[in-house]
Amino acid sequence: MRHRTRALGAALAAATVLVGAGCKDSGGGVAATATTTTVTTSDRSTTTLGATSTTGTPAPVPDPATRGEDFDRVFREILGFETWVFEHPDVKELDIIYTGDANIRPKVQGFLQNLVDKGWHYDDEGPVVHSVAVERRIDPLNVLLKVETSHGPQRVLDGGGKLVEQSAGWPRRREQYLLKQGDDGRWRIQNYANNGAV
Numbered sequence: 001m002r003h004r005t006r007a008l009g010a011a012l013a014a015a016t017v018l019v020g021a022g023c024k025d026s027g028g029g030v031a032a033t034a035t036t037t038t039v040t041t042s043d044r045s046t047t048t049l050g051a052t053s054t055t056g057t058p059a060p061v062p063d064p065a066t067r068g069e070d071f072d073r074v075f076r077e078i079l080g081f082e083t084w085v086f087e088h089p090d091v092k093e094l095d096i097i098y099t100g101d102a103n104i105r106p107k108v109q110g111f112l113q114n115l116v117d118k119g120w121h122y123d124d125e126g127p128v129v130h131s132v133a134v135e136r137r138i139d140p141l142n143v144l145l146k147v148e149t150s151h152g153p154q155r156v157l158d159g160g161g162k163l164v165e166q167s168a169g170w171p172r173r174r175e176q177y178l179l180k181q182g183d184d185g186r187w188r189i190q191n192y193a194n195n196g197a198v
Contacts, residue, residue: 035094059088064096068184071133074187075145075177080157083126089115096188099180103191119159130172141181142190147172150197 062084064077078097085093089112098105099125130148137143151169158164178191 022168023051061083061088061093066097066187071134071143071145071179071187075132075147076129078179078187078189079149081128084116084120085112086122089121091116096186099188099190100191102190112122113145115156120156120164122154123157124155124169125152135176138178143179143187145177145179146174148172174198 002142038064062081064081066074066077066081068074074159081093081097084138085097091109091112094105094112096108098108125150130150133146135144135146149170154165154167154169155163156165174195174197176191177189178194179187181187
């Protein structure tokens with residue numbers, strides 16, 4: 001099994017255009033830039049999105065704060081929850097942060113299922129969010145974000161805590177996320193595009 005970066009990279013490279021979003025249009029969006037933040041989760045003992053987990057104890061599912069108009073916070077909560085899901089693989093939890101027809105969901109779901117089947121999980125510091133800005137507010141229920149992220153070393157462990165894979169992660173890159181607001185008020189990933197290195 002390839003590590004998450006390669007698996008997602010292949011899926012995301014194919015999704016270079018956000019459907020109906022006008023990816024390259026800056027659209028006069030209001031920038032919401034923030035300082036560099038690391039989204040941290042761990043099976044060892046780490047607080048993530050208000051939930052603490054310890055090895056050997058079932059981790060409570062976090063409730064990410066993905067409602068409202070603070071898209072910097074919303075995006076960081078989405079990414080933090082995604083990191084948590086890779087450390088506690090469970091395909092059904094993707095419903096919290098992905099729409100049912102998100103362009104990359106099939107690849108992410110397949111990758112997570114592979115982790116579940118092997119009893120593996122991620123155990124690393126997660127991605128670093130360098131900046132988040134609103135590129136375009138398409139309509140009240142759809143917003144296009146431009147984001148820069150990077151990722152340090154990635155580690156995959158088996159059920160006994162033994163390292164089974166390790167990779168270098170990825171250097172700083174530009175990404176676009178089309179978020180869609182659901183009937184429950186949560187923003188979810190609808191489409192994704194990786195626009196290459198910064």
